[in-house]
Amino acid sequence: MQTITVNDAVSQALAEEMRRDPRVLMFGEGVATKRTELRAEFGAERVRNTPLAEGIIAGTAAGAAAMGLRPVVDLLFAPFLTLSMDAIVNSAGKLRYLSGGQFEFPMVVLAQTGAGWGVGAQHNHNLEAMFVHAPGLKVVMPAAAADVKGLLKAAIRDPNPVLFFLDIALGYTPGEVPAGEHVVPLGEAAVLRAGHDVTLVSYAKTVGHCLAAADRLAAQGIAAEVIDLRTLKPLDTATILRSVRNTGRLVVVHEAAAPCGLGAEVAAIVAERAFDALKAPVRRVTGPDAPAAASWVLEQAGVPQADAIARAALDLVVGAAQPA
Amino acid sequence: MPDTNRVSMLETMMLIRAHEEQLATLAGQAPGTCTAVGQEAAAVGVVGALEPRDRILTNHRSAGHLLARGADSGRLMAEALGRADGYCRGKSGSLHVSAKELGVVLTSTIVGGELSLAPGVALAQKLGAAGVEPGGITVVFFGDGAACEGIFHESVNLAVTWQLPVLFVCENNQWQAFVRRDETMPNADVADWVRGHGLPAVAVDGNDVEAVRSAAQTAVAHVRGRGTPYFLELGTYRQRGHFEPDDQAYVDADELARWKARDPIALQRDRLLAAGEIAGGEFAHLQQRVAATVEAAFGFAQNSPWPDLRELTTDVYA
Numbered sequence: 001m002q003t004i005t006v007n008d009a010v011s012q013a014l015a016e017e018m019r020r021d022p023r024v025l026m027f028g029e030g031v032a033t034k035r036t037e038l039r040a041e042f043g044a045e046r047v048r049n050t051p052l053a054e055g056i057i058a059g060t061a062a063g064a065a066a067m068g069l070r071p072v073v074d075l076l077f078a079p080f081l082t083l084s085m086d087a088i089v090n091s092a093g094k095l096r097y098l099s100g101g102q103f104e105f106p107m108v109v110l111a112q113t114g115a116g117w118g119v120g121a122q123h124n125h126n127l128e129a130m131f132v133h134a135p136g137l138k139v140v141m142p143a144a145a146a147d148v149k150g151l152l153k154a155a156i157r158d159p160n161p162v163l164f165f166l167d168i169a170l171g172y173t174p175g176e177v178p179a180g181e182h183v184v185p186l187g188e189a190a191v192l193r194a195g196h197d198v199t200l201v202s203y204a205k206t207v208g209h210c211l212a213a214a215d216r217l218a219a220q221g222i223a224a225e226v227i228d229l230r231t232l233k234p235l236d237t238a239t240i241l242r243s244v245r246n247t248g249r250l251v252v253v254h255e256a257a258a259p260c261g262l263g264a265e266v267a268a269i270v271a272e273r274a275f276d277a278l279k280a281p282v283r284r285v286t287g288p289d290a291p292a293a294a295s296w297v298l299e300q301a302g303v304p305q306a307d308a309i310a311r312a313a314l315d316l317v318v319g320a321a322q323p324a
Numbered sequence: 325m326p327d328t329n330r331v332s333m334l335e336t337m338m339l340i341r342a343h344e345e346q347l348a349t350l351a352g353q354a355p356g357t358c359t360a361v362g363q364e365a366a367a368v369g370v371v372g373a374l375e376p377r378d379r380i381l382t383n384h385r386s387a388g389h390l391l392a393r394g395a396d397s398g399r400l401m402a403e404a405l406g407r408a409d410g411y412c413r414g415k416s417g418s419l420h421v422s423a424k425e426l427g428v429v430l431t432s433t434i435v436g437g438e439l440s441l442a443p444g445v446a447l448a449q450k451l452g453a454a455g456v457e458p459g460g461i462t463v464v465f466f467g468d469g470a471a472c473e474g475i476f477h478e479s480v481n482l483a484v485t486w487q488l489p490v491l492f493v494c495e496n497n498q499w500q501a502f503v504r505r506d507e508t509m510p511n512a513d514v515a516d517w518v519r520g521h522g523l524p525a526v527a528v529d530g531n532d533v534e535a536v537r538s539a540a541q542t543a544v545a546h547v548r549g550r551g552t553p554y555f556l557e558l559g560t561y562r563q564r565g566h567f568e569p570d571d572q573a574y575v576d577a578d579e580l581a582r583w584k585a586r587d588p589i590a591l592q593r594d595r596l597l598a599a600g601e602i603a604g605g606e607f608a609h610l611q612q613r614v615a616a617t618v619e620a621a622f623g624f625a626q627n628s629p630w631p632d633l634r635e636l637t638t639d640v641y642a
Binding site for chain 2: 097
């Protein structure tokens with residue numbers, strides 16, 4: 001075991017997978033400039049800079065993937081993905097199906113997002129749910145350094161296109177990470193804390209806020225179970241349902257806005273398949289339906305914090321009046 | 325002794341025409357069919373200059389490229405009708421056909437989608453990816469409409485800066501869906517516009533199959549020999565509507581008549597007749613053979629079963 005940051009976990013996973021599989025290559029805006037160690041070890045053919053042109057970066061990845069390579073592309077910030085939606089959604093996501101399974105698109109798209117840098121909404125937009133809605137894609141958004149490494153390795157080995165979102169606030173967060181081979185399967189949530197009173201489901205930075213909320217709830221005698229989804233598609237519905245059947249109460253927490261977000265999806269799944277187990281309505285604690293502001297105080301105000309999460313959970317447990 | 329290649333180019337163009345006209349009569353059964361009628365010389369001239377190790381990406385008018393590559397008319401029609409014997413088991417329709425066995429990676433109906441994937445396909449060829457035959461090149465077919473998409477310029481620029489073996493083939497058919505080309509571009513030729521990207525850009529008469537073949541051979545030799553991109557523009561005309569059915573009420577009748585007078589099939593037929601390479605009777609024989617092929621193909625397609633309903637959700641994920 002080693003203690004390294006999330007950013008180092010990304011680098012480690014990339015280097016290990018490029019070493020393991022000669023089909024893996026990486027390109028994007030500044031990839032060769034910034035990832036000097038990868039460039040030195042794997043050469044200019046496999047570690048490439050590109051023009052600032054997200055459409056052709058993603059399209060080139062899809063074309064290379066169709067031919068059997070395993071490209072990893074860095075599109076830097078999630079809002080930039082909107083410039084590459086055609087290649088990701090219409091090509092990588094659909095062409096396996098439209099070809100009747102003749103072609104596969106094993107590729108990974110990296111993008112950072114979330115509050116933490118104060119640069120505003122064209123660099124910070126948690127739009128991961130848009131990709132969850134698109135068929136043929138897998139979507140990952142981890143919280144812990146070990147999961148970043150293990151899930152990125154799994155994503156690179158996966159035969160499908162994977163959107164890999166990194167929470168910008170967690171980049172320098174250290175964590176214990178296994179050295180060498182450490183693969184976390186896509187589609188498995190992690191139960192970080194067991195509890196029988198209420199289930200807190202989240203992903204990315206708000207997982208930490210849920211754990212802090214669970215501490216506060218514990219001080220009031222309420223045992224919260226905390227689930228880190230880690231993969232948003234495929235979603236680990238079994239773990240969510242198992243927990244809610246045990247606790248009877250659910251709060252879903254994410255920084256992304258509420259409309260048609262992961263919270264809506266999780267709430268709908270629970271309503272469809274565990275309604276009988278619910279002792280209280282499902283609650284969502286999310287970011288606002290507003291672009292992310294640049295001002296530090298406004299940016300942070302848009303992130304669900306431990307107090308609000310604990311309050312929502314407490315409302316469900318003690319049966320306080322629901323907000324209008 | 326007749327030049328069988330010149331005759332076979334004629335016959336392949338006739339097959340494409342007959343195939344497309346058959347599909348055009350089935351508008352209700354083959355939704356959204358966009359025919360290549362009038363553009364047969366472009367497909368036959370270029371595709372015939374390729375080798376099996378080359379890869380093709382094309383657009384919604386792809387039947388010509390596929391048939392010129394040796395695709396089976398019956399399986400293409402089955403695909404257009406949504407049947408199980410289509411190249412993609414009915415999932416692509418006419419608008420997204422791919423055929424791995426023919427090296428056809430993609431038919432994109434997103435205008436420019438083929439241009440977005442082309443550099444990646446060529447990169448895999450350049451890097452000698454496992455299972456990719458060495459020395460192959462990527463040919464991408466698109467129209468003047470796609471040339472107005474930003475992705476066209478991104479694609480050309482990446483192919484130039486990364487030195488990728490891509491042959492860009494623009495079939496400038498004067499129409500961008502329902503809009504005339506001269507309403508959307510500064511020049512009549514895309515080639516004038518693309519030279520600034522720093523690659524050879526050559527424009528030829530796209531209705532003369534022999535001129536196209538000759539230009540394509542030069543272009544292919546350049547791309548294969550140097551491993552760098554090349555732009556070939558084929559001036560042609562979309563003789564039918566954007567998709568079927570389309571009454572073409574918006575098309576100037578005189579303009580359409582002028583282009584039909586330069587029909588690529590008639591041009592080649594008359595050239596071969598004048599040169600004595602075929603006789604009138606032989607041309608009639610070609611017509612009969614093509615008609616029989618298309619009739620059998622259509623029969624095959626109509627008799628092909630519908631896909632199993634379980635196919636609705638198979639092939640989404642690997």
